[in-house]
Amino acid sequence: MGSPAVVVKDLYVKYAVSVEWILKGLSLNVNRGEMLILMGPSGCGKSTLLYVIAGLIPWVVPGEVDGEVSVEGLNVTDLGYSKLAGVVGIVYQNPEMQVITRSVKEELAMVPENLGLPKDEVVSRVEWVADALDLHRYLDRDPQSLSGGEKQLIAIASVLTMKPRVLLLDEPTSMLDHKGTSLVLEVVSQLKREHGLTIIAAEHRVEWAVEVADRIAVMHEGRIVLIGEPQDVFSRVDEIEKYGVRPPGVSEVVYCLRRKSIEIPVPVRLKEAVEVFRL
Amino acid sequence: MSEAKSSARVLVLFSVLLGVLAAALVVYAFWQALTANPENPWSSFILSQIFFGYRDMMFVVGAVIWILGTLVFVVELLGLTFTRRGLTKSGTGIANWGVIDVALAALSAAVYGGLLAATAPIVIVPGFTWLRPANSLAPIFGMFFGIPGCIGAAIGNLIADIVGGFFGVGSFGGFIGNFLIAYLPYKFVKDHSFSSSQSIGEFYAWGVLIQAFVSAVYICWWLNVTEAIVGLPLFVVWGIIAPTIFTNNIVVNAVLSPVLGRILYPLVKGRGLYWRDRVRVR
Amino acid sequence: MSSGLYVERETFFHKLDPRAKLVWLLLVLVASIATQFNGLKGIPVFASLVVALSLSGLGAGLAALLVVNASAFLAAVTLVWASMYSNQGNLLFSLGFLKITDYGLLVALGKFFLIICPVLAFVVFFSSTKPYHLTWALERLGVPSKIALTFTLALNLLPSALRAVKEVIDAQKARGLALDRGGPLQRLKNHLPIIVPVISKLLSDVWDLSMVLASRFVGLAKRTYVFEPSWRLRDTLFVLASTIFYGGVATWGLQPSL
Structure with a gap:
């Protein structure tokens, strides 16, 4: 799989408002083109890990970061999110808060527009993502009229317009119904299959995880306690149940x-x- | 030292008493005017008589407040602030805004505008509305979120005008007027926690009494000078609108804001959104 | 009522360049100012606004709805104006202390149009201009880009804010909350169970939104506007026709008639 796309070494993280460390000496390597799924109970630090890799802590969310985090050779804790355009993209849980314009076309153009790219380039990226994810039927619609799953799909597409090499997904289906979940998971599987993106996802749907993940990492109290191929991890039923993960x-x-x-x-x-x- | 403390306590007690008394008196006076003259309560309402009777003086005071208020608005947007040492850098101007400031201002505006639009004004007697409970949020946004909260209150009021279908030239006065409603307690109340007598006392002084007068005079002075464009007669401006803004802002902020502030302050602090914590971190 | 929020339609006004609409707005204001002392001369301006409401897909009925909604205020204002000019012109009728003359009535009508016409023009402007174009126009007018963005972001978030407020009100009413119970002060206090949950939601949304804005790289570079409005022939014709019409009305309004 080549050299790692993401390297995390002995990472300690806490928020400005928290007393204790949320991540406690976490280390992790993710290879290029690999799909790693993070699992663990609420509060174990999955989202926090993704926010650090995306350069959001401490640059947007105030906090303390100790340790080394690099993505595609870039030190993200020193550079912050603003220098990671085209490197890391992140999709969050809440679809309502992620679609913030009044037209899907505008939503898709938002990232390349904010990066100040030339008009032709913005248009070509919108067309590319609409083709890649088959979104043409949505382009002229008001996102307010879309379902939660469709909004999440648009959010993923919006992030893809910056052509990231690493895609982070923070429980993208946790607020969706069954139909919306299927829609989003199908697209994520397609991204891995057809575009070879490095994907790190926090996701609790195990049946999907075993089908698409290259590796599963089980987190507990700010550390990775178990990591390996789905077969190895999920066959240790007693152990993963102890860490709050349903097999x-x-x-x-x-x-x-x-x-x-x-x-x-x-x-x-x-x-x-x-x-x-x-x- | 203890003498200074006890005199400060007396001052605090006096502010609270004055604020509550003013709110009660305003409600009582309006009720009396309404009972005496249900067709046209404004002509019997003491505050209308004061604002309209002394409108020449109000115009002069309004001009001073308008110039100062607008200057403060511009200066704060530029990242400067007036202190005892003169004009100094605040670090909270638009150029210093990060995504969190934009998010705070936009969400404050949407929620303030939404609450103003979605909660009907309170009906005093059938057919006559008056108090707007959502107005109690403007000083809270200023004190908790800082300049983004003040801008949020200003934009929120503008949005309520747009949604309600009465956006016009007069709305520009309401824009900075609402900024000042949030700004005055943000700037002059030292302790924003609403948990000490000093905090509540200073709030009643700056966030209730002074704010109500400043916002009423700021907005009405603008309506007065734009009379030929907006079309409101001076009696309506000083005899109806000024006492309405003044009484609404006194009553709503004296009754609701301290309770809201006491409940919400720990939540705001706990989520790391209190402006002093954020500026310190930055 | 959400009369001033953007409504997605394919109408004449929606297709116009926002700059053309701003010029039109200014012309409506000028014509209303010029005709404020003679309501009869203000009628064409008001009529043009009713047509504009129809052409923007909102329907002429909205003008009536807005007038009815503010009827008590508008009636008070026009009566004050009429009584201020009761010493000029011929007495038409008197009602107690109120004397209405023909001149007073013309002024009152003119002032009524001066208040309502610009308001209707703004309703047309906001409901037919995409928030995207509004940000673009505000930036072109010199508003700092972060303020322009905040304004349009707030407008875009408003529908979900309104939905959240409605959900909280419904939930609290289902639990027995009655907003219209008690005296004025009690009624004020009755709003606390609505405001507190709405603000709690705001507090949890703030971090979510700021992280979304960060991952969309908001405010990092000078923004490209790919859907920038383009000035077309219809915009030129519209501005020309508006200038002739409102210019004519304004000139007529400024001529002494009584």
Whole structure:
């Protein structure tokens, strides 16, 4: 997979209003083109980690950062978000707060416009993202009339117009219904498949995570306590449950059988479970 | 030292008493005027008689307040502020604004405008409306969010005018008038927590009494000089609008703002949005 | 009522360049000022505003709605004007202390149009000008870009703010809150359970919005406006026609008639 796109070394972070460290000596490498999914209970520091990688702490959100964080060789804690255009893009949880204009076209043009790019370049980037994510039918619509999932899709597209090399997703489906979730997850899978972006996502939908993630990192109290391929991480059902992460349904069922001394391998995907039960 | 402390306490108590008394008197006086002359309460309302009767003096005072108020507005936007040592850098001007300041000002404006538009004014008697509860937020925004909060209050009022369908030349007076409603307690109240007698006392002085007079005279002076453009007769300007703004801002801010401030201050501090904490961090 | 908020339509006024609309607004103001002492001469200006409301897709009925909404205030203002000029002209009728003359009535009508016409013109302007174009126009007028951005951002966030306020009011009413219960001071206090949750929501939205603005690189460079309005022939014709019409009315209004 080549050299790491994101390097985090011994990272300690706390907000200006918090007494204790939120991240406590966290280290992590993410390779180019890799998709890493962060999992863990609320408050374990997933969002905080993404905000530091995006250069938002301490540049937008006041706080203290100790340790090393670099993205594509750039030291983000020294440079801040403003120097990371074209390097890191981030999408947040709340779709209502992320779509802030009155037309989808304007929303998509916002980032390249704010970067002061020439008009032709702005237009070409809007067209590129509309083609890439099949958004032409939305272009003339008022975002206020879109569903939560569609708004989140527009938010992702808006960030993509700066052509980031690393895409960060902070629980992008946590405020969406089933339909909206499917829409967003499908687009993220497509981005990984077709565009080879490095993606770090905080996401709690395990069934989706096992299908698309290259690696899963389980976080607990500001540290990464478990990291590896989905198969390795989710087959350790007892351990991940201890850290507040629910394993995939099929793994849970098989794990119950194993407790009753039925020795079968723990599957993490449905198709693997089918194979297991054929035995 | 203790003598100075006790005299400060007396002053604080006096401000609170004066603010509450003024609010109660205003409500009582208007009620009396309404009972005596339900067709035209303004002609019997003591404040109307004062503002309109002394309109020449009000015009002169208004000119001074308008020049000073507008100057303060411009100076603060430029990142400067008046202190005892003269004009100094404030670090809170538009050029210093980061995304958090833009977000604070825009959200304050949207919420203030939204609340002004969505909560109907309180009906005193059927067919007659008066007090606007949402006005209690302007001084709170100024004290908690600083200059972005003051700009938020100004833009919010403008938006309420646009949404209500009465935006006009007169709205420009309301723009800076509302900025001053937020600015005066922001600048002159030392402790913004609403948890000490000094904090509440200073608020009643600057955020209730002085603010109500300054905003009423600022807005009405503008309407007076633009009479030929706006079309409001002087009796309406000084006899109706001035006492309406004055009484509304006294009553609403004396009754609601300290309670709101006491509840909201810990929330604002806890989220790291109190302007002094943010400027310190910056 | 949200009469001044932008409404997405494909009308004549929506297609005009905001600069052309600003010139038109100024001409309406000038014509209203010039005809303020003779209401009859102000009628064409008012009529043109009713047409403008129709051409902007808002409907002429909005003018009536706005007048009715502010009827008590407008009635008070016009009566004061009429009584101020009760010593000039011929007495038409008297009602107690109020004497209305033909001259007083013309002035009152003129002043009524002076108040209402610019207000209607602003309603047309705001409801037919995209917030995007408004930011562009404000910046061109010399307003600092961060203030222009704050203003249009607030306008864009207003629908969700209104929705949030309505949700809180409905929820509190369902819990038994009655805003119209008690005396004036009690009614004021009844608003606390509405204001506090709305502000709490604002406080949690602030960080979200500022991070969104940061990741959209707001305020970092001089912004490119790719959907910049372009001045077309129809804008020139509109400004020309407006200048002739309102200029004519203003000239007529300034000529002594009584």
